[in-house]
Amino acid sequence: MTNLIDIKNVRHAYKTASGPLPVLDGLTLSVPEGGFVAVVGPSGCGKSTLTKLVAGLMKPDEGEVWLHGERVKSPRSTVGMAFQNPVMLEWRSILKNVMLPLEIVPTKLTKSQQEDRARYLLDLVGLKGFEDKRPSELSGGMRQRASLCRALVHQPDVLILDEPFGALDAFTREDLWQIMHQVKAKEPFTGVLITHDLRESIYLADQVVVLSGRPARTQFTLDIPETGPRDIDMLYTPEAADMLHTLRHQIEIAQGRAPAEDTAA
Amino acid sequence: MIKLRQIAVPTIAMITFLALWEALVWINGWPNYKMASPSDLVPAFTRYWELFLIMGWQTLWRTVVGLLIAIVFGTMVGMIMGFSRTMRDALYPLLVGFNAVPKATVVPIVALMFVGAHDFNTVLIAFMISFFPIAVSVSIGLSTLEPEYRDILRSLGASQTTIFWKIALPKTLPEFFGALKVAVTLAFIGTNLMEIVSPHGRGLGALFDSGKTNSDYPLMFAVLIALAFLGIVLYYVVVALEKIFAGWAERPAG
Numbered sequence: 001m002t003n004l005i006d007i008k009n010v011r012h013a014y015k016t017a018s019g020p021l022p023v024l025d026g027l028t029l030s031v032p033e034g035g036f037v038a039v040v041g042p043s044g045c046g047k048s049t050l051t052k053l054v055a056g057l058m059k060p061d062e063g064e065v066w067l068h069g070e071r072v073k074s075p076r077s078t079v080g081m082a083f084q085n086p087v088m089l090e091w092r093s094i095l096k097n098v099m100l101p102l103e104i105v106p107t108k109l110t111k112s113q114q115e116d117r118a119r120y121l122l123d124l125v126g127l128k129g130f131e132d133k134r135p136s137e138l139s140g141g142m143r144q145r146a147s148l149c150r151a152l153v154h155q156p157d158v159l160i161l162d163e164p165f166g167a168l169d170a171f172t173r174e175d176l177w178q179i180m181h182q183v184k185a186k187e188p189f190t191g192v193l194i195t196h197d198l199r200e201s202i203y204l205a206d207q208v209v210v211l212s213g214r215p216a217r218t219q220f221t222l223d224i225p226e227t228g229p230r231d232i233d234m235l236y237t238p239e240a241a242d243m244l245h246t247l248r249h250q251i252e253i254a255q256g257r258a259p260a261e262d263t264a265a
Numbered sequence: 266m267i268k269l270r271q272i273a274v275p276t277i278a279m280i281t282f283l284a285l286w287e288a289l290v291w292i293n294g295w296p297n298y299k300m301a302s303p304s305d306l307v308p309a310f311t312r313y314w315e316l317f318l319i320m321g322w323q324t325l326w327r328t329v330v331g332l333l334i335a336i337v338f339g340t341m342v343g344m345i346m347g348f349s350r351t352m353r354d355a356l357y358p359l360l361v362g363f364n365a366v367p368k369a370t371v372v373p374i375v376a377l378m379f380v381g382a383h384d385f386n387t388v389l390i391a392f393m394i395s396f397f398p399i400a401v402s403v404s405i406g407l408s409t410l411e412p413e414y415r416d417i418l419r420s421l422g423a424s425q426t427t428i429f430w431k432i433a434l435p436k437t438l439p440e441f442f443g444a445l446k447v448a449v450t451l452a453f454i455g456t457n458l459m460e461i462v463s464p465h466g467r468g469l470g471a472l473f474d475s476g477k478t479n480s481d482y483p484l485m486f487a488v489l490i491a492l493a494f495l496g497i498v499l500y501y502v503v504v505a506l507e508k509i510f511a512g513w514a515e516r517p518a519g
């Protein structure tokens with residue numbers, strides 16, 4: 001089994017005024033083709049940094065990042081990314097914002113097909129009727145959903161989502177979880193999802209990785225057993241409660257609030 | 266309804282201003298060499314209207330040409346400083362120093378250096394006086410572009426040129442137009458300085474100068490009004506362009 005995303009022993013530090021700040025310390029992570037890995041960890045541990053390394057926006061100080069069996073040296077157009085801060089180009093309508101990647105990435109779609117695609121995605125995330133609005137007329141959660149559409153519009157093989165549902169209320173969030181499952185069934189991708197929401201991680205991903213506190217390394221990995229198509233009730237089963245409990249405990253260890261000795265799992 | 270208010274309110278303000286001016290001169294009994302009144306200006310305009318048209322056009326085109334050169338040059342310098350820290354550190358003190366020299370002192374020097382080339386001189390001064398705010402605003406706009414904006418396109422493998430055209434340039438437009446509003450006024454001042462100072466000048470500045478030599482005070486005041494009119498026209502042309510190209514930056518009221 002070849003891994004589509006392979007992060008090998010990556011080390012990275014930011015240069016700051018008060019000296020280097022080590023953020024990632026020997027982090028290893030791989031995602032098989034079609035896999036969806038959720039990454040959780042304490043705030044400020046280096047999750048967003050990890051996404052930027054995978055996207056090729058930064059080079060790690062040490063270690064390697066591989067995509068499709070190729071070493072990542074620069075960004076590539078087969079990646080779709082939704083940033084933690086969902087900036088929109090204020091001078092464009094929402095529709096034009098979503099269509100932006102299609103202006104960069106080579107595409108076979110005609111102009112009207114491109115527009116249909118963007119409209120279809122906006123409809124999917126519940127933004128029908130907002131196509132011609134300016135980003136400043138949307139709420140934070142709506143901008144986040146538009147940013148998700150922008151990440152998906154060019155049908156990327158690799159999808160990197162950095163807390164894509166953070167600004168959403170619980171109900172919209174659950175809707176979007178289901179939509180993510182639909183999208184994945186229709187347009188398979190290999191994904192990395194950064195999240196703070198443990199329920200989200202076990203509902204969406206097939207593997208959850210807990211990062212230690214800064215500098216981050218892989219502290220714990222939990223495989224979510226495959227039980228066919230998921231629906232939201234899955235979160236209310238005893239198995240889910242067990243998984244959530246385990247993950248919670250691991251986060252406490254990562255935060256330094258629980259001793260690491262009893263990492264029996 | 267809104268249109269009516271937009272036109273009516275400034276018009277009423279203008280008329281009130283002229284009436285107050287007339288009243289002030291009349292009440293104080295000032296002679297026209299101390300302060301011409303609006304009613305003195307009407308004969309000045311009707312007598313010289315042809316001159317006003319010719320000279321006004323002279324002033325206008327030289328200001329606009331100087332400003333256009335300032336836009337091209339200022340944007341280029343701004344881009345160089347905006348994209349390269351080293352160039353910014355190198356050029357900034359030079360620019361500030363250049364800008365600090367009062368242009369009134371440069372005008373006679375330029376007039377002597379290129380004596381006879383009146384059009385060239387005037388355009389040169391209009392350019393020199395107005396490119397600074399443009400260069401500074403473009404460089405600040407580009408250098409303060411949040412990395413998040415760049416990353417949207419960079420993560421797709423877009424080139425630097427694409428990022429400039431699709432993100433950096435449009436994002437900088439509001440700052441650019443802010444500077445252009447300052448620059449247009451400055452360029453206008455530059456043009457007039459040169460027209461007044463250089464011998465055998467042309468344009469409204471020269472008309473002002475001839476009014477001075479002939480002690481035709483209403484003419485001098487009439488030139489001031491004509492200058493104000495041209496200045497307003499230029500300014501609102503920039504405002505209109507801003508609405509078209511950077512209207513998105515305007516927050517809806519409320």
Ligand SMILES: Nc1ncnc2c1ncn2[C@@H]1O[C@H](COP(=O)(O)OP(=O)(O)OP(=O)(O)O)[C@@H](O)[C@H]1O
Nearest residue numbers: 014015016021023042043044045046047048049050
């Ligand atoms: N450009 C930068 N320069 C210097 N330090 C940075 C930079 N970006 C992030 N950091 C620091 O690196 C650490 C990790 O940042 P990162 O954004 O990767 O965290 P995160 O895990 O995504 O946090 P959160 O969950 O709050 O989003 C933080 O301590 C942050 O202060």
Ligand SMILES: [Mg+2]
Nearest residue numbers: 047048084162
């Ligand atoms: Mg983050």
